[in-house]
Amino acid sequence: MTASAPRSSPLALTVLALLHHKPLHPYGIQRLVKDWGKEQVVNVRQRASLYRTIERLNADGLIAVRETERDQQYPERTVYEVTDAGRETARAWLEEMLTTPKEEFPEFPAALSNLLLLTSDGMADVLERRADALTRKLDGLEAAMAAEAGHGLPRITRLETEYLRAVTAAELAWVRTVVEDLRAGRLSWSKEQLDALAAVQADRP
Template sequence: MGKDQVVNVGQRTSLYRMISRLEDAGLIVAGDTERDERYPERTVYRVTDAGRSATRQWLAEILAAPRNEFPEFPAALSFVLMLPPETAPELLSERRGRLQEQIAALDTDLAIQAGEHRLPRVALLETEYVRAVTHAELQWVTAVTAELADGSFTWNRRELDALASGAHAPNGTGSE
């Protein structure tokens, strides 16, 4: 149901390790084993009372208080100064195209889930959120790319070396 947009399960072995940890902690218990002729046998797990309580506590903490999740893109931006300024617009333009594709795919997914599958909005909140964040990133990337293209935003190695050596303070006053 699109949870792969917001949950990184990784490999199947990671999923099985997580299930084992949840079971060891008493948060889930194995239930029935089902078999569908098209798929291998699978175990259905049930959430325990302790699991339900832990989930509610986790949800309350996560929903109420923002926290830094350390995504890769801002980390890469912190090192963009290592590239020549003429390289950044090319890379950001490529990202912009991919963001546009992601938004189109999210729009399609939302339309299908709400229309054909008639899912209530509450079941689509994470997709709405991912779309909103992706749209905000697209706007920001578009603005920075335009500034790089028109020359209103740039950098050069000499200024960066001076800054690194302490010869130029960030406020433009210089340092002695």
């Protein structure tokens, strides 16, 4: 029986990518994720998830223990390094993630599909609140981009922030349009229309 291929994840790829630069202990990985702004695209808020990922990568032979650091000021720390198999796997994961759009199921589209639980005014109200939140997020991303540029970092290190800014700006523009259409009555429906549609769908074989 052949062993299953190592399972990819954004956090696992990021750990392998950081270990390409130098061997690190888990705290060093977590600190670099934050220092390099990768916490915008990789969830490391729960340290346990990072440790589980490291354990899995080690078990899969993609990373290996380099040494154990002992210092009177800190607890014992295990330093990991990427293996040759880890380098090859990281490149394969990266190419797949970049070339193949993944079918994901985020919360917002799922919520949109159930908007009819609200009235039209209720829809407009909640979407206006989302627009406010998106505006704040967009301001934060633009500030982050300006700070990164001010540090003299090359553009390649800011591409994920550029992408998040573009996606956030596009969503904000769309949400504002939907709110405007709801408020102006251009986005409207009736119970009779929905009942008729449901009846037609129910009669289909």
